[in-house]
Amino acid sequence: MLSASMCMSRYGVSIIIAASVSFLLVLLSFSESFSSSAIDYAHKAQDYLKPASSSDIYNCEDPYRRPGYLYIDPETYKNTRWIPYTNEFLDAETPSYAEYPVKGDVFFNRTEVEPAFLDSTSNPQQWMHRAVAEDERRRKAVSVKKDDQTPEDFVSMKDGGGLDWLWGRRVLIFGDSVDRYMMLFFCEEFGRTIQQPKEHTTATCVIPSLNLTMVHWHFAGSWPGRPEWWWMDDMKEVAFEDRWAKIWAPTLNTSVRGPTGQPDLLMWQNGLWDERALWELGEAHYDVNNTMGQRERQLVWQEIRFVAARMKKFVQRVSAEFKGVPTMFRAITVHRESNARDANIYELDRLSRAIAEHADHETFEWGRLISGFSMLYKDQTHPGKGAGSWLWANMILEYLARSAGVKDEARSPYFNGWDACHSHLTGWGGR
Ligand SMILES: *[C@@H]1O[C@H](CO)[C@@H](O)[C@H](O)[C@H]1NC(C)=O
Ligand SMILES: *[C@@H]1O[C@H](CO)[C@@H](O)[C@H](O)[C@H]1NC(C)=O
Ligand SMILES: *[C@@H]1O[C@H](CO)[C@@H](O)[C@H](O)[C@H]1NC(C)=O
Ligand SMILES: *[C@@H]1O[C@H](CO)[C@@H](O)[C@H](O)[C@H]1NC(C)=O
Numbered sequence: 001m002l003s004a005s006m007c008m009s010r011y012g013v014s015i016i017i018a019a020s021v022s023f024l025l026v027l028l029s030f031s032e033s034f035s036s037s038a039i040d041y042a043h044k045a046q047d048y049l050k051p052a053s054s055s056d057i058y059n060c061e062d063p064y065r066r067p068g069y070l071y072i073d074p075e076t077y078k079n080t081r082w083i084p085y086t087n088e089f090l091d092a093e094t095p096s097y098a099e100y101p102v103k104g105d106v107f108f109n110r111t112e113v114e115p116a117f118l119d120s121t122s123n124p125q126q127w128m129h130r131a132v133a134e135d136e137r138r139r140k141a142v143s144v145k146k147d148d149q150t151p152e153d154f155v156s157m158k159d160g161g162g163l164d165w166l167w168g169r170r171v172l173i174f175g176d177s178v179d180r181y182m183m184l185f186f187c188e189e190f191g192r193t194i195q196q197p198k199e200h201t202t203a204t205c206v207i208p209s210l211n212l213t214m215v216h217w218h219f220a221g222s223w224p225g226r227p228e229w230w231w232m233d234d235m236k237e238v239a240f241e242d243r244w245a246k247i248w249a250p251t252l253n254t255s256v257r258g259p260t261g262q263p264d265l266l267m268w269q270n271g272l273w274d275e276r277a278l279w280e281l282g283e284a285h286y287d288v289n290n291t292m293g294q295r296e297r298q299l300v301w302q303e304i305r306f307v308a309a310r311m312k313k314f315v316q317r318v319s320a321e322f323k324g325v326p327t328m329f330r331a332i333t334v335h336r337e338s339n340a341r342d343a344n345i346y347e348l349d350r351l352s353r354a355i356a357e358h359a360d361h362e363t364f365e366w367g368r369l370i371s372g373f374s375m376l377y378k379d380q381t382h383p384g385k386g387a388g389s390w391l392w393a394n395m396i397l398e399y400l401a402r403s404a405g406v407k408d409e410a411r412s413p414y415f416n417g418w419d420a421c422h423s424h425l426t427g428w429g430g431r
Contacts, residue, residue, distance in 0.1 A: 134161030221273030222310035329356035
């Protein structure tokens with residue numbers, strides 16, 4: 001079986017295999033033991049390896065997982081979008097300023113991206129423009145005060161703005177403060193904020209006009225208990241098993257169940273808390289002259305085995321509790337100034353990608369799409385509100401639309417429900 005991560009290179013692989021098969025045929029025809037069944041077999045193999053239809057596969061591409069350009073409009077972050085490098089782009093004519101030999105002094109200006117690339121039908125959709133405008137329209141149409149509004153006030157408008165598919169949807173995120181901030185910024189775009197019973201527990205963003213709710217369950221890393229050597233004072237439970245029982249489960253029936261009785265989209269992530277815990281552990285048990293006691297180091301193999309085992313258990317728990325729910329691993333964000341201290345973050349990211357692939361989960365690449373853009377951060381750890389959060393918001397809605405089966409002719413079958421393209425998209429991403 002061809003794995004989804006090879007989706008793009010499928011043609012290449014097919015060509016190589018087809019070439020090998022042809023070569024085999026030539027060899028066979030010269031061989032003594034040549035038999036018609038062998039030829040038959042070779043032909044079958046060739047048929048099997050031919051992609052069913054190139055357009056099907058192309059439309060199963062996740063544009064956010066294609067190499068591309070993060071378009072940031074200097075006028076407003078609300079036009080931020082990902083522009084995947086399509087064949088039309090790669091085959092485009094050479095611009096005059098890239099001709100050889102050079103004519104005069106060539107220097108570059110900020111110009112608009114040509115509409116053909118900016119608005120290509122294969123690009124992700126600008127869901128946020130639509131959702132924010134529709135929220136404003138619906139809010140203006142009711143007389144109930146903003147803070148008193150509930151979904152009941154908007155039922156009669158639920159199909160407006162082409163957003164019928166969004167009504168009643170629930171997103172559940174297992175993440176850290178990076179995810180919580182993104183959820184907060186999302187909520188703020190709709191003039192709302194998040195509710196938290198206490199720091200580092202659960203957080204909820206409710207948008208009544210769309211009957212859309214996002215829930216954040218604060219995941220504290222893979223440590224299986226609360227060690228003596230470190231933790232935040234307000235975090236009494238660290239192990240996800242304990243957090244699940246005491247903090248998360250009580251909210252399960254109130255906020256995360258959408259039209260199917262399950263969340264419509266799940267996302268998990270693990271990185272910064274483990275990075276910190278493993279630093280603290282090293283410092284508590286080794287002196288500074290031992291590499292184990294230093295922050296600028298690679299993970300050691302026991303740490304890899306440890307985190308792999310813990311995260312595998314976590315991911316299995318998620319799959320068991322939320323059977324069949326579209327689930328994504330959110331690629332990890334690094335620090336604003338990311339140096340050798342962050343080496344283990346990259347290692348944790350690669351490990352999580354393998355675990356996600358193994359669990360049949362897809363990858364939410366946001367963390368990588370903004371990596372290196374330290375100007376989008378609000379502090380050393382958290383990407384801020386702006387281009388990064390707008391991108392995150394559009395991505396969440398794009399995957400939610402896919403999960404809801406919103407249908408889109410131009411990109412069919414991509415939006416025909418999660419399963420329509422899922423088998424092409426479970427690969428680790430090759431990052
Ligand atoms: C950038 O703008 C300057 C001034 O208008 C112009 O001379 C130059 O050719 C432009 N460069 C390119 C690559 O278009
Ligand atoms: C809002 O969505 C939830 C979850 O999908 C659903 O149970 C509820 O009936 C919806 N509310 C209204 C007023 O339609
Ligand atoms: C949630 O609902 C399910 C099914 O209705 C029930 O079995 C379970 O006990 C409930 N959980 C909580 C924490 O209330
Ligand atoms: C670490 O090594 C330095 C240089 O060799 C030495 O001066 C220092 O005492 C050592 N520190 C510890 C805690 O052993």
